């Protein structure tokens with residue numbers, strides 16, 4: 060081990076060296092995401108802003124695609140991060156894994172550049188292959204889709220082969236099965252059909268079954284490992300919880316898919332199926348809060364990494380409120396009839412994505428920096444700059460919650476005026492858009508968006524500097540394997 064507080068690759072095992080590359084790209088894309096979010100938000104306030112130069116649809120597309128890609132990069136990073144320690148074996152095929160990182164990252168860069176350069180044009184088969192596939196969140200053209208599939212196969216090989224040669228734990232089992240499902244579902248978003256209902260039907264398999272099933276399980280796996288590392292929770296407890304959560308998650312989330320089939324031309328039975336099963340979806344999220352809070356309490360919150368612990372708690376509550384509460388609010392067809400596709404939806408989308416997925420990734424960024432700097436102290440009374448992580452945490456969370464509330468108010472107004480009073484007419488749409496409550500909500504969204512961006516900037520600065528002037532070594536929680544039980 061090198062000196063405490065100094066960034067040194069020798070502190071990391073092979074998988075972790077690759078993980079920090081994924082994390083670095085994730086942080087950059089997170090920056091792009093919030094930047095393009097601000098631009099799209101400004102265009103709500105002034106539709107002429109950058110019109111014809113950088114159109115709203117393009118900004119919005121880059122905003123949400125960057126979101127999906129940075130979260131996936133974060134997940135890939137976290138899997139490589141935990142792989143060697145969990146399997147007690149070095150990553151099998153690491154060189155190939157490294158190569159794929161560069162291939163994938165170059166592809167992402169080219170895709171975004173093309174989005175920005177070719178903003179308008181005819182919709183031909185060649186556009187689907189080369190420019191844009193036109194399915195929200197996963198607009199990447201088909202050449203990139205194929206590249207993604209190949210990369211993912213290599214990644215899957217790294218993970219499955221490492222666990223097979225090393226130790227195949229309960230966490231490993233859930234992870235491998237979940238990756239199979241997560242990657243398999245991606246294929247449902249790659250086909251070309253001319254019927255919009257059929258297209259949407261399959262597209263939702265990717266979007267819904269990702270965030271409300273496979274990504275949630277991915278988060279549960281990463282969280283299980285995180286709780287063992289920083290709180291010292293026993294493997295028996297986290298694995299038992301993990302199995303329960305997975306059962307509840309898939310039990311409600313798979314048929315919960317029906318809450319997107321209310322109004323897109325699918326058969327009427329989806330109203331009941333979607334309403335019923337999706338209403339059960341908050342249950343595993345409650346279980347996850349109980350689990351995290353119980354574990355933290357039973358270990359008297361004694362932990363080896365305060366920023367990571369704080370972000371893990373933010374995840375438990377953010378997931379519950381953003382997905383569970385904000386999702387439940389509009390998931391019954393009787394309510395969704397009025398709220399569908401309004402800012403209400405965007406309000407939920409922001410809090411859920413941030414609360415469930417951004418938070419856990421940020422927690423792992425802090426874990427990574429800690430070990431990279433030689434298992435440096437990251438508990439109370441940090442030398443030099445302990446205020447930064449707390450302010451970043453506060454600004455990011457208050458910023459996103461502020462945006463969420465602002466959009467909820469706008470969405471409430473749309474549901475009442477455009478839908479209920481004006482009867483969903485074209486004219487009603489414009490009445491609602493001009494209403495002061497809508498307009499003010501959009502201003503507040505932008506103001507809190509600025510706060511979010513300030514939090515992001517501070518977070519990046521903090522990640523780059525935390526632990527730099529610290530001379531104390533991390534104290535592992537009693538019973539914890541600590542960071543680095545298997546150094547490779």
Ligand code: HEM
Nearest residue numbers: 270318337340382386387389390399400404408411412415
């Ligand atoms: C972490 C988990 C979740 C994430 C990231 C998430 C995210 C989103 C996003 C981004 C949308 C908008 C999709 C679009 O562009 O049309 C959406 C829609 C929706 N979500 Fe979630 N969601 C999550 C969990 C849930 C849960 C647990 C429920 C129900 C209890 C729920 C209920 C809904 C409903 C009903 C819609 C459709 C809204 C409409 O009709 O416009 N979501 N979700």
Ligand code: HEM
Nearest residue numbers: 093096097099100119404405408409412413417508511512
């Ligand atoms: C930095 C401040 C941000 C601003 C100003 C902003 C603004 C926007 C705007 C204007 C849209 C388009 C909404 C529409 O089509 O009506 C949007 C969509 C979206 N943003 Fe953000 N955003 C920000 C940060 C974030 C963050 C931090 C996340 C999640 C981690 C996020 C997730 C989303 C999602 C999921 C959608 C699609 C929602 C839907 O289709 O319902 N945004 N954002």
Ligand SMILES: [Fe+2]
Nearest residue numbers: 267271316318
């Ligand atoms: Fe859903």
